[in-house]
Amino acid sequence: MRTFNYLYKNEIDLSRWIKNERFKDFENVFIQVFTGKQDKSWIKTLRKSILAELPQAKLIGVTTDGEIFKGRVTRGETVISVSIYEKSVPRTFYIPLQEGEKSKEIGKKLAETAINKQTKLVLIFGDGRYVESGSFLQAIHKAAPEVIIAGGNAGDNGYFKDILLFTEEGVFEKGIVAAAIDSEELYIHTFSYREWKPAGKVFTVTDISSSGELEIDGMSVHDLYTQNMGKEIADKLPSTAIEYPLMIKQGKSYYPLALKASLPGEPVLFHQKIKTGSKIQIGYRDANLFLQSIDIVTKDIQDKPVESIFLYSCTARRRFLKSAVEEEFQVIDQFVPSAGFFSYGEYFHDGKRLEHLSHALTLLVLSESPEATLEKKLDSKIPEQSREMDDLLALSHLIQTSTKEMEQLNDHLLESEQRYKSLFDHNPDMIYSMDMNGYITSVNHALVQTLGFRKEEMLQAHALNFVCHDDHQRVVEHFRLAIHDRPQTFVSSIRKKDGSEIVCSITNLPIVVNQKVVGVYGISKNITWQKKAEEKIERLAFHDSLTGLPNRSLFEKRLRELIAEKKCSNNKLAVMFIDIDHFKIINESLGHHIGDVVLKHVSKQLRQTVKSQDLLCRFAGDVFTLILPSIDKPGEVIDTADRIAEALNMPIYLDGQEYTVSASIGISIYPDDSDDSEILIKNADIALHKAKEKGRGKLEFFTGEMNAFTLERLKLEGYLRKAIQKRELQPYYQPQLCMKTERITGFEALVRWNHPELGLVSPMQFVPLAEEIGLIDDIGRFVLFESCNQLKRWHDEGADHLSISVNVSGRQFQRLSFVYEVKEALQTSGIPAECLHLELTESTMIHNVQYSISIMQELRQLGVKLSIDDFGTGYSSLSYLKDFPVDCLKIDQSFIRHLSDDFFNTSDAAIIKAIIMMCEGLSLSTVAEGVETFEQMKLLREYGCQTAQGYIISKPMPANEAQLFLKEFYAIKNSTS
Numbered sequence: 001m002r003t004f005n006y007l008y009k010n011e012i013d014l015s016r017w018i019k020n021e022r023f024k025d026f027e028n029v030f031i032q033v034f035t036g037k038q039d040k041s042w043i044k045t046l047r048k049s050i051l052a053e054l055p056q057a058k059l060i061g062v063t064t065d066g067e068i069f070k071g072r073v074t075r076g077e078t079v080i081s082v083s084i085y086e087k088s089v090p091r092t093f094y095i096p097l098q099e100g101e102k103s104k105e106i107g108k109k110l111a112e113t114a115i116n117k118q119t120k121l122v123l124i125f126g127d128g129r130y131v132e133s134g135s136f137l138q139a140i141h142k143a144a145p146e147v148i149i150a151g152g153n154a155g156d157n158g159y160f161k162d163i164l165l166f167t168e169e170g171v172f173e174k175g176i177v178a179a180a181i182d183s184e185e186l187y188i189h190t191f192s193y194r195e196w197k198p199a200g201k202v203f204t205v206t207d208i209s210s211s212g213e214l215e216i217d218g219m220s221v222h223d224l225y226t227q228n229m230g231k232e233i234a235d236k237l238p239s240t241a242i243e244y245p246l247m248i249k250q251g252k253s254y255y256p257l258a259l260k261a262s263l264p265g266e267p268v269l270f271h272q273k274i275k276t277g278s279k280i281q282i283g284y285r286d287a288n289l290f291l292q293s294i295d296i297v298t299k300d301i302q303d304k305p306v307e308s309i310f311l312y313s314c315t316a317r318r319r320f321l322k323s324a325v326e327e328e329f330q331v332i333d334q335f336v337p338s339a340g341f342f343s344y345g346e347y348f349h350d351g352k353r354l355e356h357l358s359h360a361l362t363l364l365v366l367s368e369s370p371e372a373t374l375e376k377k378l379d380s381k382i383p384e385q386s387r388e389m390d391d392l393l394a395l396s397h398l399i400q401t402s403t404k405e406m407e408q409l410n411d412h413l414l415e416s417e418q419r420y421k422s423l424f425d426h427n428p429d430m431i432y433s434m435d436m437n438g439y440i441t442s443v444n445h446a447l448v449q450t451l452g453f454r455k456e457e458m459l460q461a462h463a464l465n466f467v468c469h470d471d472h473q474r475v476v477e478h479f480r481l482a483i484h485d486r487p488q489t490f491v492s493s494i495r496k497k498d499g500s501e502i503v504c505s506i507t508n509l510p511i512v513v514n515q516k517v518v519g520v521y522g523i524s525k526n527i528t529w530q531k532k533a534e535e536k537i538e539r540l541a542f543h544d545s546l547t548g549l550p551n552r553s554l555f556e557k558r559l560r561e562l563i564a565e566k567k568c569s570n571n572k573l574a575v576m577f578i579d580i581d582h583f584k585i586i587n588e589s590l591g592h593h594i595g596d597v598v599l600k601h602v603s604k605q606l607r608q609t610v611k612s613q614d615l616l617c618r619f620a621g622d623v624f625t626l627i628l629p630s631i632d633k634p635g636e637v638i639d640t641a642d643r644i645a646e647a648l649n650m651p652i653y654l655d656g657q658e659y660t661v662s663a664s665i666g667i668s669i670y671p672d673d674s675d676d677s678e679i680l681i682k683n684a685d686i687a688l689h690k691a692k693e694k695g696r697g698k699l700e701f702f703t704g705e706m707n708a709f710t711l712e713r714l715k716l717e718g719y720l721r722k723a724i725q726k727r728e729l730q731p732y733y734q735p736q737l738c739m740k741t742e743r744i745t746g747f748e749a750l751v752r753w754n755h756p757e758l759g760l761v762s763p764m765q766f767v768p769l770a771e772e773i774g775l776i777d778d779i780g781r782f783v784l785f786e787s788c789n790q791l792k793r794w795h796d797e798g799a800d801h802l803s804i805s806v807n808v809s810g811r812q813f814q815r816l817s818f819v820y821e822v823k824e825a826l827q828t829s830g831i832p833a834e835c836l837h838l839e840l841t842e843s844t845m846i847h848n849v850q851y852s853i854s855i856m857q858e859l860r861q862l863g864v865k866l867s868i869d870d871f872g873t874g875y876s877s878l879s880y881l882k883d884f885p886v887d888c889l890k891i892d893q894s895f896i897r898h899l900s901d902d903f904f905n906t907s908d909a910a911i912i913k914a915i916i917m918m919c920e921g922l923s924l925s926t927v928a929e930g931v932e933t934f935e936q937m938k939l940l941r942e943y944g945c946q947t948a949q950g951y952i953i954s955k956p957m958p959a960n961e962a963q964l965f966l967k968e969f970y971a972i973k974n975s976t977s
Contacts, residue, residue: 001085001368003308003337007069008035008078011049018053023082029054030083030090030179032123032310033061034068034341036076038162043171046078051168057082058090059168060177062125065155065315066342071330073322073342075157081339083308087368088120088183092167096175103132107139110178115144118182123310123364126176127163128153128260128344133271133356136176137347141354148188149354150364151178152312152343158239160259160344187305189365192348193296196359198247198254198281200228205278212260213267216280221246221268228282238268242316245359247283248274256283258345258358271345271356277426283359285316297363298331305367311340313361318342430504430524433511438463438479441519450526452497463522468493468501482508482520494524502528544618546596547603555617555625559677562629563670574628574637575680577666577688578606578644581696583622584774585814594654595622598661605647610640625684631669641665641699662697664688673702692772717773719755720766724782729753731786732956735965736805736927736949739941744969746803746837748949749787750956751779771811780812781821788829788836790959795831799966805837807869810844814851819858826862833863837888841869845884856885867927871915882922889919893930893950899939909939916944 006017023029031050035043043061050059067079083090093114095106114122122140126133133153140149154163165177203224207215216224225234225244233240238259245256258271301309309332317325332338346362348355424431430447432440443458451458451466458466467475471492478488488508493501504524511519542554550558562573580586580602587595599622606624610616615627631637644663651658666688668674673683683702691700723729733747753761770776784806791804812818826833838859845852845868856866867888868881895908912928919926928940931950940948954965 001083001088001307001366003081003083003339005069005337005339006080006082007074008046008080014049014080015053018050021082023054023057023084026084027056028085028089029057030085030181031057031059031061032081032083032179032339033059033078033166034064034081034339035061035078036064036067036074036157037078038063038156038164040164040171043164043166047166047168047171050080057168058092058179059166060092060123060125060179061166062154062177062341063156063162063164064341065157065344066318068311068313068329068338068340068342071326071333071338073318073326073329075318079339079341081310083366085181085183085368087185088181089118091180091182092169093178093180094165094167094169094172094175095178096172097127097130103136104139106131106176107136108143110176111140111143114178114180115140115147116180116182118184119144119147119180120183120186121148121150121181121188121366122178123181124149124151124176124178124347125165126151126153126347127165127174128258128271129160129163130174131176133258133345133347134273137354137356141349148190148351149347149349150190150310150312150362152341152346152362155315155342155344158242158315160238183368185368187367187370189301189304189306189363190348190350191297191300191363191365192346192350192357193361193363194256194357194359195286196245196247196254196256196283197286198249199284200282202249203280205274205276205280208274208276209267211267212269214270214274214280216246225282241268242314242359243285243319245283245316246270247281248272249279249281254281254283256359258356271358297328297361301332301336301363301365303373304365305370305372306336306365307367307369307372309336309338309366310364311338311361312346312364313340313342314346314357314359315342315344316359317361427523430522430526432458432463432522432524434463434479434520434522436483436517436519438476447524450496450502451494466495468495478506478508479520482510483517485510485512485517491527502526503531504528547600547618549603549607549624550615550617552617552619552625555615555619555627556677556681558615559627559680562627563675563677563680566670567675572631572672573670574626574631575668575670575684576626576628576637576641577619577684578624578626578663579665579688579692580622581662581664581692583661585810590654597654598652598659601652602648602661602663605650606644609643609647614640623688625681637667637669637701638699641667645697664691664697665699666691666702667700668702693768716758716761716766717769719758720753720769720773720775723753723755724778728755729779729782730958731783731790732958733787733790733804733962734949734956735954735962735969736947737953738947739937739945743801744966745801745947746805746835747791747962748805748807748839748956749783749790750807751783752956771809774811776809776811777815780807780809783807784821784825785828788825788831791835792829792831794963794966795835797963803835803837803865804831805839805867807839808844810841813840813844813855819855819862822859822864823862826864834865837865837867839867839869839890840886842871849883853883853885860885870929886924888925888927889915890927890929891915891945896928896930896936896940896950897932899936909943912940912945913943920944 004021006014008014018024031054033046033050035046037043047059047061051057067074067077069077069079091114093110095110095113097103097106110122110124126136137149154165156162163173165172165175167177203216205214205216206218209215214221219227222234222237225237225240229244233244241259247254247256260269260271311329329338346357346360348357348360348362424442424444427444428446430450431444432447433442435441439460439462440458443455448455448458464472464475474490475492478490482488487510489505491503491505494504495501503526505527507523509521509523510517511521542551542557543549544551559575566573580598583595583598586598602624603618606616606626610626613629615629617625619625626640628637628640644665648661648663651660653659666684666686668680668683668687670680674680687700687702691698694700730752731749732752733749735744736746736748737743738745751763753766755761767776770779787804787806791802794802822836822838826836845856859866865887866885867890868884868886869890870892871889891912895912898908899912916926925947926945927947927949928945929949931937931940931948931952933952937948937952957965
């Protein structure tokens with residue numbers, strides 16, 4: 001973005017400037033106008049002149065109490081700031097204040113009208129005479145807390161009467177004008193600087209009229225200034241309240257009050273909502289802080305992305321050492337185009353808080369590029385100290401020292417004179433006193449306000465009248481100990497006038513006069529919200545957010561408690577671990593949001609199944625736990641498990657399809673399996689793993705030998721996790737023979753694990769373990785890439801007719817990135833896609849048919865061949881088979897095993913013939929696995945099977961042996977020929 005600033009001279013010069021800068025060539029032109037002229041017709045003419053030259057421009061403008069142009073401070077002039085946005089779009093709005101409408105309603109309207117998802121910044125100029133800036137800004141912040149707000153209230157040279165706002169649509173009063181900047185790449189930083197400090201006596205707000213006029217220490221604001229600042233200053237109110245503001249104490253800090261529009265001689269009103277009892281002091285500007293401001297400002301913007309800076313400053317800064325203020329602005333302007341105006345209050349938002357400031361300087365730093373930082377360091381030159389500045393510094397120091405001494409004196413006076421009053425009237429806690437018999441003798445405002453009784457209703461009443469009946473005896477005992485000079489703290493329920501109760505933390509302190517207890521002070525704090533928060537925190541700490549069930553922490557806590565209770569009896573309890581079968585496949589194929597639906601369904605079914613005294617928990621992931629706190633025999637546990645299995649058989653409908661889930665269950669019994677809660681949990685988990693090994697929906701009780709099995713399994717799991725890294729895994733290759741040509745047409749890659757200690761580990765042992773612990777994806781990727789690279793080596797050596805078949809696990813196939821993985825393997829190895837055959841099991845494809853078909857079609861588009869492995873042992877659904885885009889069926893070796901000349905009419909032979917005939921009809925090739933005899937080869941050839949694979953040809957072997965096998969095979973073949 002770029003910003004150009006212009007001090008208006010006349011219409012002709014303005015037109016020349018616009019043409020010279022070629023603003024008409026740009027689409028997103030945003031103009032801010034700051035004018036010290038309050039003539040409405042003049043402003044209308046100026047607006048028309050600008051828009052006649054730049055009809056595409058978006059414009060907002062405001063009357064000022066002084067203008068800022070290129071580091072200069074002017075009055076009665078007009079500054080035009082034009083910003084050209086390259087990546088942002090400005091939009092402008094006018095929101096009027098309707099009769100009787102509250103300021104917060106304008107804020108809501110602005111948020112609804114101007115702010116959208118792309119809005120990054122809203123620049124606002126308001127009429128502070130009628131719009132209460134605090135509630136207006138908070139309404140915007142509540143609706144759109146992430147949108148940055150900047151700007152301020154219009155000024156009119158200190159008269160508080162002729163304030164105007166305008167956009168390209170017109171000139172307005174009573175409301176706000178705003179510009180919303182929509183952008184993806186707008187970098188915004190805001191800063192605020194205040195230099196006012198309180199001085200002199202601390203005053204108290206004693207009354208507030210319906211119109212908002214303050215009475216301070218029984219005086220009007222005018223009289224307060226007359227008494228403390230002199231009549232000449234007071235008679236210039238409200239404008240002199242800009243230079244000597246009233247400051248209100250909030251917490252430990254003081255803030256200047258923002259003047260609301262008012263006419264001279266009328267009551268002075270303020271923007272802030274002020275309460276009776278608020279502490280007020282007259283403020284002064286600390287000259288030392290002002291001198292440091294240049295250095296502070298330049299350090300703040302030094303490393304920020306900055307292309308334009310806009311300054312919105314309180315008019316008091318202009319009236320206080322104008323030359324020094326200009327020097328401050330000139331330091332900034334020599335590096336970055338800057339402009340702005342002096343206002344009756346500034347809007348400040350730093351990304352966290354949004355507030356209406358008074359007597360402050362706010363900076364809005366903008367850039368559309370994160371690299372647009374300043375090319376050289378800012379030279380933060382502190383203004384030269386004139387005699388006038390020396391006098392101001394000395395005066396500031398004198399005021400500061402005198403104020404500090406006065407504050408200390410006031411503190412001592414307040415402590416000695418108002419100790420009792422402060423304890424009662426200004427304490428947020430409920431405080432009261434009682435005589436030796438428990439009758440109330442005094443109460444503070446907080447107690448009256450909280451309980452809802454009138455002060456007269458409580459005085460001379462007995463304290464027990466306000467205590468919940470169940471707590472009477474305990475409260476009396478604490479009172480008795482207090483009058484014996486023993487302070488007490490306890491919790492009790494207190495009755496309010498409307499009949500409701502609150503929980504209070506009460507401290508009873510003896511009232512000691514002349515070393516004698518004459519009564520009791522009660523200090524009560526309402527902790528109802530704290531109790532509720534503690535209950536909520538406890539629920540969050542001990543309950544699962546998804547299912548609402550107790551979580552692992554509560555499960556372990558309750559199990560320890562139950563075991564402690566039962567150590568004095570012979571009663572047994574059972575711990576059940578319930579794991580949803582194949583839940584990982586559901587998560588990975590259907591998505592985590594569907595997985596959450598399944599978990600909620602399971603928790604609902606389990607809740608309805610278990611008894612009220614049983615404790616059902618979500619332990620972790622898809623594992624639920626159940627404590628049966630009292631059992632007489634294992635049959636009761638089995639009955640519960642049967643009910644769970646039956647309940648989970650209830651179908652669940654997801655995306656229009658019906659699904660059922662099953663669960664594996666592991667059980668340990670107290671005290672048979674252990675009398676320690678942690679060991680019981682471990683044993684139930686061991687039993688669960690044993691149940692899962694047996695298949696879906698199994699139940700297993702813990703037995704002692706399972707520990708040895710678990711240790712062995714953990715040891716094997718540890719070895720397996722390092723197997724790929726240590727290159728212990730190796731593809732073995734089993735050749736495939738074409739029955740017609742008697743040529744080796746390819747190899748199937750089969751993974752083998754050769755461990756240095758365990759030796760050759762069977763795939764039947766480590767592949768299921770790899771699937772369970774999530775390593776099967778890594779192993780599958782390893783085999784795929786290694787096999788493709790090996791095939792490329794064989795092709796390069798002349799055997800380019802060979803193909804390679806690679807098994808794909810269910811988890812691997814269901815993963816979204818699988819197609820990209822196959823594509824990468826083809827590109828990395830350089831083999832033709834048609835030479836890669838991927839073998840999929842029926843169960844893998846049938847799990848989510850539509851998803852499987854879409855993935856298979858993507859693989860076919862790559863040119864890869866697809867086979868159904870172990871055909872005949874899975875679902876064998878012909879209705880699905882005709883839809884699957886496959887090239888080949890592999891007949892499972894269980895049908896081949898018993899095939900021989902002596903059994904032509906066996907069912908196995910009939911199945912094989914039917915599969916081959918079906919494949920011919922579907923134009924699919926066939927591969928017979930597990931061929932071990934010449935008789936089997938002969939029959940398969942007669943049946944029309946195209947390819948054979950098995951020990952009759954060769955067992956699986958490493959790549960180097962497969963290379964020798966090919967040479968020897970063709971050598972024998974050639975010699976036979």
